[in-house]
Amino acid sequence: MTARLVFLGRLEDLAGVPEMDVEPGMLATVLTKLDPALAVELLSERVRLALNGRLLGEAGDVVLAAGDELAFLPPVSGG
Amino acid sequence: MADVRITETGFDPLAELARFNAAHRSAGGIVSFLGQVREESGDVEALELRQYAAMTLPGMTALAQMTERRWPLIGLLLLHRYGVMHPGDPIVLVAAAARHRRDAFEAADFAMDHLKSESWFWKREKTAGGWRWVEPRSGDHADLARWRA
Numbered sequence: 001m002t003a004r005l006v007f008l009g010r011l012e013d014l015a016g017v018p019e020m021d022v023e024p025g026m027l028a029t030v031l032t033k034l035d036p037a038l039a040v041e042l043l044s045e046r047v048r049l050a051l052n053g054r055l056l057g058e059a060g061d062v063v064l065a066a067g068d069e070l071a072f073l074p075p076v077s078g079g
Numbered sequence: 080m081a082d083v084r085i086t087e088t089g090f091d092p093l094a095e096l097a098r099f100n101a102a103h104r105s106a107g108g109i110v111s112f113l114g115q116v117r118e119e120s121g122d123v124e125a126l127e128l129r130q131y132a133a134m135t136l137p138g139m140t141a142l143a144q145m146t147e148r149r150w151p152l153i154g155l156l157l158l159h160r161y162g163v164m165h166p167g168d169p170i171v172l173v174a175a176a177a178r179h180r181r182d183a184f185e186a187a188d189f190a191m192d193h194l195k196s197e198s199w200f201w202k203r204e205k206t207a208g209g210w211r212w213v214e215p216r217s218g219d220h221a222d223l224a225r226w227r228a
Contacts, residue, residue: 006131006133008129008131008199008201009129009201009203009212010201010203010212012129013212050133050134052133053133053134053137069133071131071133071134073131073134073199074201075214075215076196076197076198076199076200076201076215077200077201077202077212077213077214077215077216
């Protein structure tokens, strides 16, 4: 069973896919397996994180369990 | 009880308002706001709003609850379009019904400012050069700050 990363807004273009299934584990470890240029963007202070639909305060020590969905949310530009 | 929806297929603002008005006969005032895709002199052919199912509608529902706690409303409608749209298409409709007009004006204004700058939507525009993501407008955050005094 895997965890899922979801890329919103322009991050989808950078990642080339809207979502990606990854091995569960520490986020820091998960990110090392991505394109470094993408990983840098994902960790930008302008990008917020939501785990299973709930905003996270700090990205620091996120650990992904099987079935978790972690979304990367760039600044919104709606309405 | 607020009516909060997102739709990919568009909506008819007049039909929505007629239904809302009819459902809230005890209201003395109903204020509505319609946002539509602006006709630009430039070359924007289309725009697309993306949403995130895990957060966009839940966030709008929380906004509706916050608005209803702040003003004594008889009814509240938050309706937002997503997907690909063209100039003239309706994007967002907010309506607030209250016994007295002041509450309805303020509640609709508050809900709209928060929808604009705090809802989970991402916008991109299509021009002859292709699709381009739109950055947030700083004025949206100034609008929001009015409510934090």
